[in-house]
Amino acid sequence: MAVTVETLEKLERKITLSLPVTAIQSEVDARLKKLARTVKMDGFRPGKVPMNVVAQRYGYSVQYEVMNDKVGEAFAVAANEAQVRVAGQPRITEKEGAPTGELTFDAIFEVYPEVKLGDLADVEVEKTSSEVSDAAIDKTIDILRKQRRTFAQRALDTATAEGDRVTVDFEGKIDGETFSGGKAEDFQFMVGEGQMLKEFEDAVRGMKNGESKTFPLAFPADYHGKDVAGKTADFMVTVKKIEAAHLPDVNEALAKSLGIADASVDGLRADIRKNLEREVKSRLQGRNKQAAMDALVAKSELDLPKSIVQSEVDRLKEGARADLKQRGIKDADKAEIPDDIFVPQAERRVRLGLVVAELVRANALHAKPEQIKAHIEELSSSYERPADVVRWYYSDNQRMAEVESVVIESNVAEYVMSKAKVTEKSVSFDELMGQQG
Template identity: 25%
Template sequence: MFPAWPFPGLFPTPFLHQPLSQFRRLIVTETTTAVQIEEISPVQKKLSFDIPWEDVKKELETAYRQVGKKAHVKGFRQGKVPRKVLEVYYKGQAEEEAVTNLVNRHYWDALQAHDIQAVAQPVIDQKGIEPDKSFSFTATVEVEPLVEPKDYVGMELERQEVSVLDEDIDRRIEQIREMFATLGELSSERAIAHGDFVTLDFEGSLDGVARDEMKADGYFLEVGSGRFIPGFEDQLIGMSKEEEKEFPITFPAEYGAPEMAGKEAIFKVKIRDIREKKLPEVNEDFVKNFDKFENMEEFRADLRKSLGGEAEARSRAALRDQILDKLVTAHDFEIPPSFQDRQVILMMGDLQRSLMAKGMAKEQAARQAFSQLERMREEAKKVVKSILLLKKIAQLETIDVGDEEVEARIRELAEKRGMPVETLKQQLEEEERVEDIRLELRNEKVFEFIIERGKITPVAAPADAGEVA
C-alpha cells in the first residue's frame, strides 16, 4: 500500500518566537498594510510586515477594552477600570492580545492576497509594541515546491510475469503442514537439532555479576528461531536432556541495552525437555481439515488460484516501485523540511510499534527506532517526493476520486475486516483517515494512468518472490 498523505490541511495556529498565550486565526478582513515577500528557497518564503502606528493604536484600544471587561482592580468596579490603571496592571496582557490580533489578521490576509499555500506553521519573529512606532514582524513559512513532472507518459517498465508452478504449490503445502504441526517426544534417542523445541533453565552474568534479566526457568524455545542473541541457540545444538553447559556469548555492538552492548556474558544452561515437530501426512485425510475441499485436486486448484493472486499483487507492487524510483530519480527538487520530519515521525512510530508487537520493551523499541533515524530521513525524502509528484500528475491529468468511490472502498475494507460499514466509517472519521483513503485511490489511478501509457516489457519473476519467511 502506498504511504498515506501525512500532511492534512493548513495548520490551525502559527507559532511565535515571542511567548503569546493565545494566537488564533481570525476572520480574514481586508488590510492595506504592504508586505514584502522574499523567497528564501523553493520551499520557504519570508513575509515582512510594517504596520502603521495608527493601526496599532486602534488594536491596542480594542485590546484594552476587552481586558477591561474582566479586569479586577481593588477600588474599581469590574468593567469600570480607567485605561491608565489598566496600563499599570494589564499592559503585558493587552499588548499580547493586540500583537496576536495584528499578526493573525495581516498574516492570513497576505496568504490570501498573494495566493501563498502554506504547508506548516510559520515562524514568527516580532519585537513587541513600542509607543508611537510602527509594529514590524516577519513570518517565515514553508510552501510546496513547484513540481513539473516529466517523462511519465511512455515510461519504460518491466512487468513480472505471473505464473504458478507445481513446485510453488508443493512449497505452499509444506508451509501449511508447518501450521498443522504438533510437538511430540523425540522419535529416537538423540541430541538437540536445529528446529527442535526445548525447555531450559538459563542464567547469565556480566562482569561476574548475575543479572535478573538474563535468567529464566522453564523457558520454551525453538532452536534456530533467532529469539536469543546471536550464538546462544547455536550452543544448544548437540546437547541432550538434563545436560548442563556453560559458555560465553558476546552481545552485539548495537544491542538495545547500552550497558550490555558489545560485552561478553557467561551463560549457564540446563536442558529440561526436548520436543520435535511432527508434520501431518499430505493425503485425503489432510485435505478434510478444510471444509470446502472434497479431494486433493480441489485443494491444489485453490492453492494455485491464491498463489496466482499473490503473484499478481507482487507484480503490481514491483511495477509501482519502478514507477516511483524512476519518477524520484528523474526529478531533483527541494522538499519542505516539515514534510520530511513528519514522515520520519510516522516511520519511527511504525517501527516502534512493530518491534513492540514482537515482544520488545517500549523503551528498547524506542531506542532501536531512533537508531534508524538517518536511514529513515533518506527514505522519508523519497516518500515525500513520490507523494508530491503523484499529486501533481493527478492535477495535470485531472485525475480525481469521487465520494462514491471512497464509500465503495470503505465497504470493501469493512467486509475484509468483518465489521459493519458504519462502524468502520465512524472510526475512520474519528481518526481523520477518510481523506487518506481518497488519496490512496487517487494514487492508484495515477499508477494505472502511467502503466496504461507505458512501454511494458515482460520479465520473469525472481525465483524467491513467492517464498514466505
C-alpha cells in the same frame, strides 16, 4: 496599493507589511473592555474591575495577541493579493524607522516550487508479476499444521532427531567464566528450525534422554549479543526430555478446525489460495507503485521548500521518539536525535509529494468516489462482517483521507506505467514474500 514581493533566493520571498497603530490600539481597547466584563480580581466584584487595572494586568498579553492576529491577517491578505502559494509559516520581524502612526514588518517566507515533469516515454520501469503456485499452498498448509502440532514423549533410549522438541539444561563459559544469557534450565527448542545456532543443534541432534555433552561453539562476528560476538564458548548440555511432534493430517477435520466454510480439503486449499492471492496482489501493488514513484522522481526537477522539509524532519523525529518509547527506552521523548539522520528521507518524501500533487493536478488523477468505494470494499472483504468495516471507514474523515491518498497513488502509478517503457519481470512467490510489502 499593489503588494511588492521581493525574491531573496530560490523559493524565499519577502513582503513588507504596514499596520496603522490606531487599528492595533482600537482592537486592544475592544478586547480589554470585553475582558473587563468577565475578569475576576481580588477586591472587585465581577464586571466591576476598573479599566486601568485590567489594562495594567492584561494589557501586554492582549497587545501581543492583537499584534500576532493583525500581522497574520495582513500577511494572509497580502499573500492572496500577490497570488503566491506560501509554503510553511512566515518569519515575521518588526522594522525600525516606520512612518509616524504606522508599524511595519518584514515577512520572509517560502513559496511552493514550480515542478517540471520530464517526458516519461523514455523512462524504464520494471513491473513485477507473480502467481500463487500449488507449492505455495502446500507450504502454507505445512505452516498451519505445525501451528497445530502435538507432542508425545519419546522412549528413553531414542535419540533426538530432526523435528523433535527437546528440553535441555545448558551452561556456556568463555575463558572459564559463565556469560550473560549463557545458562538455562528446562530450555525447550525445536531441532532443525533454526532457533539455536547450528553448532548447538548439531551437538544435541542424536543425544539421548539423560545424556550430557560438552562442545565448543563459535559465536558469529555479527551475533546480536555483542559481548560474545566473535568469541568461542565451551558449552555443556544435558538432554532432559525428547518429544516427537505429530502434525495433523490434511483432511476435513483440519479444514473444520480452521473455520473454513467448505470444510473439505479442496475448500481449505481454495481458501488459502484466495488469501495468498490477496497478499500477492497487495505486495505487487506496493512494489510496482514504488518503481513508478522512483521513475517519476527521477524525471522531475524542482527546488524543495526548506520549511516543508524541516516539518517532515520534525515529524520523522517524533515518530522515532515514539518508537523508542514503545521499546521501553527511558526519557525517549527527550532523546537527542540529530536532524541529519532524517534529512534524505524527508527530502525524498517532500519531493515525491510535490511531484505527485503536480501530476495529479495536471492530469486529473484525483480519487473518484467509485474508486474510493471499491478500495474500501476490497479492504473489507477479508473480514467476517465486511459491512461493519465499510461503515467504520466512512465514519471517520482521517481514515477516508488515508484511503483517498492510496487511491491517488495507484492512479499516479498506473499513469506512469501507461507512459513509460515497461519491462515485465516475473518473480517466484517465495521471492515476493521475502520482500517486505
